[in-house]
Amino acid sequence: MDRLIDEAGAAGLSRYWRRNISQLESSELAYALRALEKVAGHVGHNVGRIEWAGMSRDDTDVIVLDPGLIMGDYPIPASMFDYLVGIVVHEALHRKEWTELVWKKSHEATSDMPVREKIAFHKIVYTGEDIYVDLFSQRNILGEYVRLAREVELRQEEPFLGDIAVSLDRLVHHWRRSAFEQNKSAGVEQMDQVLRLLHESTGELRSIGFASGGVVRRCELRARLYLETWKKIAPHVEGWKILDMSLLWYPRDGSEKVRPIRRKRKVQTRLSANLAQDIEEKLAAHSADITPIIRKVAGADNPDVVPTSRWDFNNPISPVVDPRMIGRIQGVLQSYAERVTVFNRGLTSGRVDRRRLHRAPVNGRCFFDRQALPNLDWNICLLVDASGSMAGARWRMVESILATLHKAFHGFRNRLQAFGYFEVDGVCMLSSLLDGKRVLSIPPSGQTASGQALIAAAYFMPKDARRRFIIHVTDGESNFGCDVQIGIDHCLAERIHLVTLGVACKDREAMVEQYGNGIQFLDHFGQLPGAIEHLLKWTLLGEAKALMAGSRPVRQKASVV
Structure with missing residues (x-):
């Protein structure tokens, strides 16, 4: 592969802009995907995910890259990364220009065509679409990356063409190569006659790229052009040998929506499960989908894990807070703070x-x-249950609790975070409830995924030497996602103090069974300072006793408070 890239004239353009690199395999592969996603973002929206082979559980609308191309050489050489950029841009342009719609329209017009003739026609459409997107890429610098990928792919195809001078496979190979070179001849008179007809189509494809009327109009023009081109060349290529007799596109039946399938690039290497999981976790830290983070803690094969996403779906509120209650809570905090x-x-x-x-x-x-x-120098995270059962008076009470705790903890040297979690269409959503000094709110909905919310909150807490607290506000047991005990154990393993405020809980015995001594129940807002003091006393003094005894604090079950 390195030899093919050198022969193709790799310029190493990516060395001028790619800065996040690593010699660690999982980090470098994750950085590479993140960089490629940014490049695809310059191509257009909705171009699909970009993944290494072995990562995806669903290859629908995914640009799959072969990790075998670069594994073992880290950081990835600039010339090799240029090749990866070229592949991504090429495939992303197919999605931007709706190549699948071209296939569908071509299929509708040739549904009665004999199989052998349809195979030959598919090669014309497949190559024509590749030429179209490559021409489209030449509008900016991304065309240089596509040129490198095209040269490498054409060189890889040459050994499979064999010694046969005239074949349909060699014809489309020469068509794509000569579309971007001055030499328009294949060296065989029988093929040169057909190539002249195909070069006329190349000029038409270039014009279609600048046509007005939107992407659907361009798809219709291309589908019509391929049909007309096939009618012109069909008499000349009749009887020509076809080396690859596979259909390059077919509709997948058995579902309500017929989905066109285009031939995928051949992938020879797949990532191991552990390496794929490490890469997914590193990518999740900077993306909306944080499910890989949950799976690493709860187990990759845990059937209870549900999709988890960060989504700041919130709105500002103006809660009424009691300054005297804020002062009481601050007094409690100062009483239990280090000196x-x-x-x-x-x-x-x-x-x-x-x-x-x-x-x-x-x-x-x-x-x-x-x-x-x-010395109030703590990392504090307020985690609020925003499930549907919290709606109404409970949620207004929770908003007051959130605003009061925010005022009480704000200042000093504390670092404060606040998240609300809820469920929408089977997805656990985690939304930030703080924007600078503003307190935000979200509309309660769905089920309670406390276990996964605790894991996510613990992951996004700062990893410094300061004492870390998660104050979890909920009204009932977790009934969605992984077991809440997994989240509790994860907080213990990360040395994070977890305290829970049970707001208007109906089944207190079940809550105590689930959260142990780390829960305090609130029936009305006035009990908040006492609850905070009880939990801090249980947490901090319990930790001090454990340290004096030379062991870590042990979570115990408790009776109803």
């Missing part, structure tokens, strides 16, 4: 400062004061 010693020197009274005794005869400022001030 830092602060010295105030140069005072006129207090304890004698031996280092400043020389100031006594001058101005008398030879005293100091030592204070132990609370």
